[in-house]
Structure formats: C-alpha cells, structure tokens
Amino acid sequence: MEQIYELFNKIKDKQPLVHHITNSVTMNDCANAVLALGGRPVMADSPNEAAEMAAQSSSLVINIGTLAEETVELMLKAGKAANEKGIPVIFDPVGVGATQFRSQSAKTILANIDCSIICGNMSEIRALAGLPSSGQGVDSGDSMDGAEELAKELAGELKATIAITGAIDAVSDGERTVRIQNGHPMLASLTGTGCMTNSLIGVFAGTENKPFEAAAAGILAMGLAGEKAYRHLAANEGAGMFRVRLFDALSTLAVEDLKKGARING
C-alpha cells in the first residue's frame, strides 16, 4: 500500500507520457482521464509513427475495443518498440471471446509482445486463459468466483500482472495477489470506464515501472473516483452528472483520499 501512495505522489513530477493505440469509442475519455490524473496522453495510430511515438513514451496502452487487421500490425510494431526500450505495455483485451477475430488478435499480441499488465473483465480474462466465457459484446457474463486464483494462475503463465475488474477486483503478479473492494455500480452505466482504468494504470506504470502496484493503483483510483462521484450526485441526477463528477474526482484525487478510502486486502 505504501508503494501505491509513493507512486501516486510521483506522478506530478514525472507527468508520464502515455501512448495509446486504442478504440475510437472511448479515446476522448481516456485522454481526459490521463490528464485528470496528471499524465499526458498521446494517441498516434498510423503504422508510420506508432512505433516512433511509443519509443519516446513513458508507457503504452493497447486496447482492442475497435479493431482492424492493420491495427493489430501496428500494435505489434509499437509494442515491440516499447519492449526494446523497457517501456511498460498495458493490454486491455476488450471483448475478447466475443468474436474469433478478437480472440485470434489477442493471441497474436500476447505471443509477440511482453505485456507488463493485462486488465479486463472476467469474461475477457477467462477467454485469454482458454476457459469457456460467456461475455456478450464487450460486457462480462461471468461471475467473479475464483477471480483471485485465476489472476494468480494466468499471471504465472504469462509472466505479467493480471487484473480482473468486477464488483470486487483481483490483481496478481503470480506471487502477490490482492482484492480491491472500491468502486460503484454506476461505473457500469458509463461507456469506457474499463478503458479509462487501463489508461490510469498507464499513468502509474509510466511513472515508475512497478506493474503490480501500478495495476492496483489504477483500479483503486477509478474505484475511489466512482465512489466520490456518486456521493456528489444530487437527487434526480443520473448518468450525465455522474460522468462529470467522475472526472472532477479524478482531477482532485489526493493521496489522503487513497489512504482513507482504499479497501485492499492482501
């Protein structure tokens, strides 16, 4: 936990540049989430520059929410450039399992890039692990039972930090495993909260290359922001104002909020 607070405090000095190759639905939200937390977002998705941009970034977030064949190729280019420089790669396997193309693309990515952190919902992580999964579209259809065990096992297998998001999140690097109980159900009523969580993880991982702490910190930040956003809602307010308050909360998050609010069990 102390290491999460330290990581948080270092963002301000580092102002990590978080490169994204991501989907077109939520990229604006992701950019604003990175800025709110104190990072600097960049999104360059041409094969002509993705690798060059990745090589000068603090971290690289790969998100397959809207995927084309060419995109997979440039993810590989950018991911390899990041790997060569020791820049952490965060992989958000959006909708894996829903179509053969996504599942195949995820396999190709994992086979060719060393991902530091993989963060998805239960159906996505089950699909990555080769287990039957019942996701629909980009939503999870599986219960969180056994999330910690699955995260730990897959982390060992893929040599990466695995984060499974849900009502209670599980994060494991194969040796250490934690449960995070922060968050609010209204987060599910907005598109892109999963994508934004990965972008926040990108900010932490780009501040210092500590994948396990970065994954937990990113999930915690989103969870606490969701809780705070909900607390500031007035009667009659709904998804519109919740989204506004979420960004308010992210941009005013203080280390004290983390210390007071974190519900993490080792």
Place this chain on the structure above:
Amino acid sequence: MEQIYELFNKIKDKQPLVHHITNSVTMNDCANAVLALGGRPVMADSPNEAAEMAAQSSSLVINIGTLAEETVELMLKAGKAANEKGIPVIFDPVGVGATQFRSQSAKTILANIDCSIICGNMSEIRALAGLPSSGQGVDSGDSMDGAEELAKELAGELKATIAITGAIDAVSDGERTVRIQNGHPMLASLTGTGCMTNSLIGVFAGTENKPFEAAAAGILAMGLAGEKAYRHLAANEGAGMFRVRLFDALSTLAVEDLKKGARING
C-alpha cells in the same frame, strides 16, 4: 401508446445488445445513450467481425455519418447477417444528399439490406425518396411541410418504418402514421442528437421487434429527455450543462414520464 409503454418496461429485463456501425464523431454519445436507457452498446467495425457481432446482437444500427468505401462493404456484411437472423436493422442516413458518395452508398445499402426503420431529418429523407433536398452538411435545409405524407409514402415503397425528425416528428409504417410534438430547440445545439435518437430506437427495437412502436418510442424518449434537460437548466447555463442534463434525463426516464409527457397524435 400502450405498446410503447410496454416496450419501455421490457428494456430492463432484455438489456438488448445494440450493435453499431457508425460514425466516429458521435459514437461515444451513442454508446452512453444506449447505456442510459438500459441497453448495452457494442461497436465493432472491422470486416473481420462486424457480421459475427451483428449475428449475436439484439439490433443493428447503421449510421453513415463518416463513411469510407470499406465501411459500406462491412455494413452490407453485417446487415445481411442481421437480416438472416431476423435481427432488426435501423438505418440513419446522415448527410444523404450532401455528396454523391453518400447518396450512392445509401442506395446500395437500401438495395441490399432490409432495414426495419429509417430515421433521418427532412433533407435526408427527401434525398432517399428521390426528391430535391437542400441539406447542408449534415443539417436539414427543408421545411417539415408534408412530412407525414412523405413518411407514409416512402414507408410503403421501402416496406420499412420511416421516421422524419424535426420540430414535429413524423413516423409511419405505411399503415399507421403519428406525429410527435416532444423535444426542445436546444437539442439542435448538440452534435449527435440525431445519431443518439437512432441508438435509442435500436434499444427499443432490440427489446421487441416492433419497428413502428420502437421508432416512435426512441423519438419520444429523446424528445422528453430534451424537455426535462431544459427544465433543469439554471440561468447562465448553456450547451455544456444541457448535454449533462440530457444524459441525466435519459438515465432516469420512467414510464410515468412517458405517460405524462407524450404528445403523440395518431
């Protein structure tokens, strides 16, 4: 009207998966509009998966707001997959008439896909009907005179429900025709309210395959949300807060709001 209320009440159980092949300007708004109403959005626009995703969805929304040649091809693939499974297709002919490419693409789509519902502004629907139209960019430049007659005629011709949005909306399936007088002028000060209306129609059509009711319900929901959003604006507030209140209204819409507020004439 009773059937609209029933449709609305069934969303919660069904949580329809609404697949979009849509423009990049407003797709985030469309995703959030679907979520606000209780549906689940998905946007997969690769030729490698668009049809596979469509086949497992509750409805398919095709929107040509930003169009490429490849996009038309994958709209055809996805549309045919939906048609084969009896999944309703909603077509939003954004900017038809403004360029030859859009007009030609719309023709190709209509010739190859059975669309359950087509919803656009007066200039767009006139262009589809082969009438002179004076749209500029993606905005209508034509008066709403004769909207009901045009909707009815084109509905018969295309064997689809036709909805024409404007100050007073017209919806017809060729046999039944209604006018909807809900809405607020400030809706025109936001981008994507037309696109979002089609996405809301997608939620209703994906809940139960009743195209006429679904089209009327989607337009009504957007109109009522616009009215409520405006009522909640404080002095000095403008387009920014109106947008927030619009999503608040969509996500808190109750069947009582529909019953009290609907101004639909058969």
Place this chain on the structure above:
Amino acid sequence: MEQIYELFNKIKDKQPLVHHITNSVTMNDCANAVLALGGRPVMADSPNEAAEMAAQSSSLVINIGTLAEETVELMLKAGKAANEKGIPVIFDPVGVGATQFRSQSAKTILANIDCSIICGNMSEIRALAGLPSSGQGVDSGDSMDGAEELAKELAGELKATIAITGAIDAVSDGERTVRIQNGHPMLASLTGTGCMTNSLIGVFAGTENKPFEAAAAGILAMGLAGEKAYRHLAANEGAGMFRVRLFDALSTLAVEDLKKGARING
C-alpha cells in the same frame, strides 16, 4: 478589435458550415464547440467525398492529430478544392516535430495547400519553422519567448496568419501582430482545447474571410470561455465540471463579454 466584434456579430446570420478533416480523439468536442459558437460542423473524411464537402463549406479545418497516409492524401484533395473556391483553410499542426511522419506530412500539406491560418503551440510552430523544438507527444516543451517575432517571421514566409498558443498567445499576419492574454491554466487539463480553438477560428473565418481577425477572435473566444468556466467552478469541482462550464460559456458568449474581457495588445 472592432473588426473582431463585427465578425462575432455576423456568425448568427451566416451560420458557417465548418468542414473538418481531423483527429478521432477530439472530433466530438470540436463539433460541439462549433455548434456552441453558432456554426455548423461537418466531418467527412472519405477520399470519395472530402473534396466535394469542402467545396460547399464556409471554411475547412485540417488537423493532423491522428494521421494516416491516406488521410494526408484526402487533406490535399479537400484543401485544393477549398483553395480553388477561395474557401479559407485553417491548419492545426498537432504534434509536428514529435515524429518524422508528422513533420513530413505537414511539409507536404504546406507545399500543396494555401493555408489562411496556422495555429499551434510553440513546439509545433518552431518545428514548422525548421527550428529545434522539444515537444513531447502533442504537448509543447518550449518557452513562449520570442513568440511574436516567430509568428511574424513565419507569417511572412508562408503568407499566412500564424497563431502561437500558450500562456500568452501571439498572432501575426506578417504586418500586424497582437498578443492575447486571455485564458486559464485549467484549459491545459482538458484534451482538445487546442483543436477546439482551431474549430472556433474556423467559425470566424467561415463567417468572413479575414484570417488575422478570425485567428485572434477564435483564440479570444476560447480564452474568455476558459476564464468564465473557471469563475463558475464551485469548491471541489475539477476537470469534469470545468469542461461543462467551458461549453456553457462558449454557447452563451456575448459581444459584451468580448468587449469587457479582451486583453489584446497590438
């Protein structure tokens, strides 16, 4: 200054159609910014229609924030179509200098299109001028020292109005040069405020073809809106509500706000 007020007052009648070929991260914000100020946005980025759409627009905004090889080609097509008709072209050289591809693409654009206005941050404008620049991603890493001189010099060389945005903005057409001291640091905590500034310039330039005044007016409008947005923030509010208030301010901006608030030095 008087000419800026006149320009502002004419927007309402003209309702300029502002065509964008722009990046996918901030295009929704740009569309809403154009609407808030009283213009009409359109974004058509297919090679099949970009030129046809440009030729019927009031102004064309070219933004290279997310760039592909094909995009450069269609920017050339659309830019030439605009040039032929005397429609002003605004060029936002996002991230120029950060990758070779962006620098090369910007050169190609400037060599083939007559841009009326070029508006970027200090690192971007330095890169365009062939000076060493230390931008990171899409952010400036250079001080604003000498901005006015640089703007003036480059304006003369490129025969365009050059605007350099920063804490104090500089605008020059080679003969006239002004400094604009409006704005608020929180504008940097949102993605797309630079892109939106170019879109606002597009509204002014599309109202009347006065590049120098249009550039100053667009920057002034964004600066004043940022100041007003900040004034309306309550304690505990952050980036989320600042964004809402920014659009509120843009959509309620009155000529009196400009007259009272403008801090422009000739």
